[in-house]
Amino acid sequence: MSSPEPRQTSGRRRGFGRRPAPDGPRATFRQLLPFILEHKPVLAWVAVLSIVAALAGLAQPLLIGQVITVVESGETLGALVWVLVGLVVVNGVITGYQHYLLQRTGEGIVLSSRKRLVARILHLPISEFDTRRTGDLVSRVGSDTTLLRAVLTQGLVEAIGGAVTFVGALVAMLIIDPVLLGLTALVVAVAIVTVTLLSGRVRDASHRAQTKVGDVAAAVERAIGAVRTIRAAGATEREAAAVDREAEGAWKMGVKVAKISALIVPVAGIAMQISFLVVLGVGGFRVASGAITIANLVAFLMFLFMMIMPLGLAFGALTSVNQALGALGRIQEILDLPSEDQHDRALASLASASLAALATADGPEAPAIAFDDVHFSYARTRQDPADPGNTSPDASIPEPEVAERRPVLHGVSFDVPRGRRVALVGPSGAGKSTILALIERFYDPSVGEIRLGGLDLRTLDRRAFRAQIGYVEQDAPVLAGTLRENLLLGTPDASDADCIRVLESVNLGEVLSRDPAGLGAEVGEEGVKLSGGERQRLAIARALLAAPPILLLDESTSSLDGRNERMMREAIDAVAADRTLLVIAHRLSTVVDSDLIIVLDHGRVVGQGTHAELIESTPLYRELAEHQLLV
Template structure:
């Protein structure tokens, strides 16, 4: 569990909204002054009744003050609620920005559902922190202090009785509420775990149904919900102790003041009007104290949620924009001249996961401009990892990746990625439409360009089946498309960006023979003015590559053309024989 956040961490979130908060605080002070004036005005009315004077001026002033205080209170509440929504909006935007910019390794370590819970449930709790935990506490303190001063002016002995009675209740509340923040943070963690379980089940619902595992997944989600329930009950149990303590303090103070005050009236120390004013001031004291107690409890709950938000905001984002260096211009310069360095080069690249598992060891090869290079080898040899490292998703443990002769660590990552087209093995498709997915890489592309690239990958007829054309929905994660259609759409998305190098991870794994041939014709045309780096298990798709790099257990064990490797590489010959290519 992360350490709980404090008010110091809350202040930066409130700073952009300081003006409305100051205005709300000002309204709270004015409303507090109106509330403090009312007992004195009531006492004045009681005195006027005893003297037989006209009640109209005193009653009229009391009504005006009452209405004005109520109106100011309503305006303050609206301003607070609006400001609280603004704080939640700002926090969600900041948190979403950070979540989408985290290093890829962070997504490997965390559950997506838990991250989603922080944007939703945790930020929602900040609303109560602002409305009931900041300004209202300040307003309640002002009213309480004003009431105490007024009560001291009325009768010091009654004030002493009040302070003793209320202090006992407040001490109990402070002791009880100390654990609310910790338990609230734990409850939010359980909610995050439950959300992660739901996200896991829904993202694989077809597999779960086909495996007959629905009941087990329902039970797993239910168990998470049960743990969240139990954590929430622990918070509620602790919060429930606050209310009786406050009630006992209020009732005890009222009874004590009523008894002692009656005695003081009887012996002539104070008048009935003064006792009435004191009791009204007592109510003015205990009501804001009750509000302050509730606000303090909600503040602890909100700070528990804030600690989960701060945990993510404290993570460093991926370094998208590195400081510009003179060599960075190479990322934007054309590199296809005689004698130029290769477009892409890996030299002695070493990489392993944080748990110590070695993936790549001393990998070296080159991708010249306009060439087609294939990476082949057994599963787990590190082929897909190489593409991820070229994209800069993970830092290298050793060696160097160069773009046009320049270490990519000296280039702005965003500029480098703009020159790369990357198609993952799972060919992810975003929820939305065909148009939305294509425009992901080039938001300024025209409709003719979109239709042209769809034709290049053989998707034109698929899109024309719907009268909505480019605006046909693809479903969540592209579920309304076949696996091959999703893969072709992902490739079209990359081709639309006109990259200098296409990184393709099993690009034809989900295609039939006809569409595979069509796609390779398209890629052959594309490779005329750009380089291709292809990961392939089906060797038949890369036989005509300019260079085939054979990997085994994270090392390059052979390089060459198909014919050369059949003669010189036992591993490649074994793979080719298994696929009936020799």
């Protein structure tokens, strides 16, 4: 018997998949610009404010120099003091307003990046979710996008005003005393070279740190998603230790970022102190020699502080930008992935043709679905054995990742007549669920063709043809929220009366009556407040509410008792009239009334026909029937 099929569309498959490479793709500042330029009007206004604040700051040393000169001459200060006070107040008000605008814009960048990332994640091919860990994707939406805020809030835009201050101070210092400026420039040059050499290491370390944060999120999400199983198995402490190991790895990388940042942060302060001491010592000597006046020395010192402060902002901006680029590399990795439907827009005209093909037929026996020599293999990624999410069958494999293909279907051909009930039966791993996944076009066949209404699925717009198909998955996932929200997932315009009717048709009226909220009753995370059978019936009710031309039911009655199974069959019989129904079932009672039964084994069709025909012609079916198809 072949190995079991992976539950490719299950929402419960948690914590496993491809671990991103630590060094991953590295983003550039050019890739960061689109996020920033979305807010050009506000940033332009902030830049203007920054320049005004810089000019107000540059005027202060000049005024103070004049104040000193006036005091030395014994004259009255007059309006000089009030002008100086006014400049200080204006500078403070502008700085506060500028800070608010930057914080708000930073939050806007986080919001837009999250929207873009979530939109791309939800449109990724299903195969990406088979190999990526859910927690890591969540971490990219959460913590990675948050780091983009620092680009604005930690000095990048303020550096524009800082540049004006820096240049203005530099010119003023050159005019006052070129000798002192030369000594200052030497100290500053050493500081700039030091920061430049360290900044690249910040980006690499930040990317690794964010990857480790993603590992922590994946480990926590895995443990919480299976908390009942973990408790029952007595594995709580082991899982907690596994999460602790990931958390310690993230901590170590965070400390590494902190160490590198700690080397950069004091550079500006050290440069300021050394420059101050040099200027004070040499400047005092030059005052004594009469080369400059005390007023000029005081003004030079003030300009020195004004030059070093924006330099510190620039160093901080460089650090924050490199941290943001490290996180942006992980964001950009997802944004650069092709979406599932990126080529579907060009198929809009064919989509309308496909809908017409579904609605009409040349005759009652025209196939609604046709498989023609279909071959298919799942991509499989073997993991590093050190990875706690390792799912490799061979734990001795030394490579961190080895892409493989696991063949599942081998030359499958069959037709599903329009308006008929067709059952797929066979042992576990025979390829039944894969066939439904291919019809939904979660994957494309490696070889062969699948036709819907006579048209190749690959030529049709996914959204258009999926609207014609109702699909109930093997695990019958239920979304956190209310009964109404779950039912309206595919039919948002349905009325409450329609929702109640379809719930009663699948014997879920009791669920409505046991909670005073009725359709507004919460079902809990993954439907935890419902039983397994109730979750399955709710998933089926969701499909029945849409009443599409084609229904795909993957083992839709496997969790039901005899009474509920009978009511379910009656509900399906009622809605299946004049519709095409393709069902995977493990119970003989669900299969015997089918118009056509297709028997699969090891990814091949080994028999087709009615129940009576297959009992006579197909040994495997006869064996399954003897065991009530419970395999």
